[in-house]
Amino acid sequence: MKVNYKSYWRKSGLKGNWGNIFLKQLSEHKPKNFLEIGVFCGVTAKNVCKFLKEINGDNFKYIGIDLFGGEKISNNDEIEPKFLKNQKFSNPIKNLVYNYILREKLNSLKSVENFLKEYKNNIQLIQGDSNMILKSLDLQNIEFAFIDGGHSYKTVQNDLDILYKNLKGKKSVLLCDDYGKEGEITEVKNAIDDYVKIKNLKVEVIENRFAKIIV
Numbered sequence: 001m002k003v004n005y006k007s008y009w010r011k012s013g014l015k016g017n018w019g020n021i022f023l024k025q026l027s028e029h030k031p032k033n034f035l036e037i038g039v040f041c042g043v044t045a046k047n048v049c050k051f052l053k054e055i056n057g058d059n060f061k062y063i064g065i066d067l068f069g070g071e072k073i074s075n076n077d078e079i080e081p082k083f084l085k086n087q088k089f090s091n092p093i094k095n096l097v098y099n100y101i102l103r104e105k106l107n108s109l110k111s112v113e114n115f116l117k118e119y120k121n122n123i124q125l126i127q128g129d130s131n132m133i134l135k136s137l138d139l140q141n142i143e144f145a146f147i148d149g150g151h152s153y154k155t156v157q158n159d160l161d162i163l164y165k166n167l168k169g170k171k172s173v174l175l176c177d178d179y180g181k182e183g184e185i186t187e188v189k190n191a192i193d194d195y196v197k198i199k200n201l202k203v204e205v206i207e208n209r210f211a212k213i214i215v
């Protein structure tokens with residue numbers, strides 16, 4: 001199946017061909033129920049919803065968790081994209097439009113809700129810290145989770161552990177960003193390596209960037 005990750009006029013964590021590499025994973029596993037930890041400006045979310053609709057019609061669900069500019073539980077243990085602090089764009093027109101004319105924070109819940117409004121019946125966006133939120137959710141039906149929220153050791157282990165406990169034995173996919181040499185974050189890599197060792201899980205490295213774990 002041909003995939004085409006659209007970038008829109010917003011920021012995305014998956015630039016260049018990374019979006020297509022990511023969508024190929026969806027195409028391989030064909031989930032109906034998807035979770036993204038770390039929605040950012042919603043670009044991956046929109047691509048995921050479009051793809052899920054193409055393969056499932058209206059029978060799909062996307063759940064997205066993000067701080068959306070709100071408070072983290074701990075300020076010490078998170079590495080945040082610099083963009084979130086002051087929303088700077090290298091393109092001066094984008095800067096003018098978003099920061100001065102629309103005055104729209106692209107990582108706010110309101111902005112992402114509006115960006116995804118055509119999928120409003122199939123999505124659930126939750127504002128909060130995954131260290132708190134994840135344990136309160138019903139995750140039993142999640143077939144594919146993209147773990148790309150807080151990048152500290154503690155948060156990555158929390159996210160992995162809660163998903164593993166809910167999904168163990170279901171052959172669900174946990175795809176973690178920032179694992180391989182193409183964008184490695186040491187805390188992320190260490191958290192994943194330590195977790196899979198304890199639980200005796202296998203990691204497949206996708207294009208030297210994503211860690212794929214099937215639980």
Ligand SMILES: C[S@@+](CC[C@H](N)C(=O)[O-])C[C@H]1O[C@@H](n2cnc3c(N)ncnc32)[C@H](O)[C@@H]1O
Nearest residue numbers: 012013038039040044066067129130148149150
């Ligand atoms: C790298 S960005 C995600 C990129 C996005 N997946 C994409 O493809 O465009 C990380 C996001 O995680 C969010 N985040 C950071 N710590 C978090 C936490 N503890 N719980 C939930 N979201 C968190 C940030 O607000 C940010 O929007």
